[in-house]
Amino acid sequence: MSDFIKITEQPSTYRHLEKMTIAELLTKMNNEDKTVPLAVEKAIPQIEKLVAVLADKMLAGGRLFYIGAGTSGRLAVVDASECPPTFGVPYGLVIALIAGGDEAITKAVENAEDDSQKGWDDLQQYNITDKDVVIGIAASGTTPYVIGALEECKRHGIITGSITNNPGSPLATVADFPIEVEVGPEFVTGSTRMKSGTSQKLVLNMISTSVMIQLGRVEDNKMVNMQLTNEKLIDRGTKMIMEKLDLADYEKAKGLLLQFGSVKKAVENAGAKG
Secondary structure (H helix, E strand, O other), X not given: OOOOOOHHHOOOOOOOHHHOOHHHHHHHHHHHHOOHHHHHHHOHHHHHXXXXXXXXXXXXXXXXXXXXXXXXXXXXXXXXXXXXXXXXXXXXXXXXXXXXXXXXHHOOOOOHHHOOOHXXXXXXOOOOOOOOEEEEEOOOOOOHHHHHHHXXXXXXXXXXEEEEOOOOOHHHHHOOEEEEOOOOOXXXXXXXXXXXXXXXXXXXXXXXXHHHHHOOOOEXXXXXXXXXXXXXXXXXXXXXXXXXXXXXXXXXXXXXXXHXXXXXXXXXXXXXXX
């Protein structure tokens, strides 16, 4: 890896940011952000390969693990935590581990990402097996916590993927299904919470959403299995049932939704009775 260059750490192409007006700062940041979806687009073939194997594993009863540090770990926590309410899957099907544990979600935990053994130790707390898939996330592609975890996964026959922002990184090299999104130098030199983080969020959205569709958690374009955690979602679900059953009575549709707990189950049971 002697020729490995961290593009994410290269100097910003912009100089003297402190002398720019607010409008200039915002415009130039926005211009940089516009390049991110195009970089993600180039990685779609890599994303597709990972999603395909991940869907197969999860259909066979496996789980999805994300593992990362800092911004990458926090983005993973967000994606994993949103799967149960959005798609109605149980907590524990998509699991995110962050270097330093829960404390690191809101505070930087010193040296947590430098421990190459701790990632595997954290995975073992969940009795991980070769049924599962582990995706390591690191903008640099050099985070010891993440690389060490994926190396141990390989030794135990566990399929791995990675999301990085530098080509040819050590993390991508160890992963079975690497995803490399080259977003270039950051607006603020080395601040990978910016374009790199944005690209990771987009890729995580794509992975979890496409997998959940493969698992049958979406019908047509609707979240028919979403958890009814607030009035907005109950209202949305009620209107879905009215549409699916050609039902004009809002209160009757709402009653079915609350009785059966999801749009999918309400429609299935109403159809069976009908």
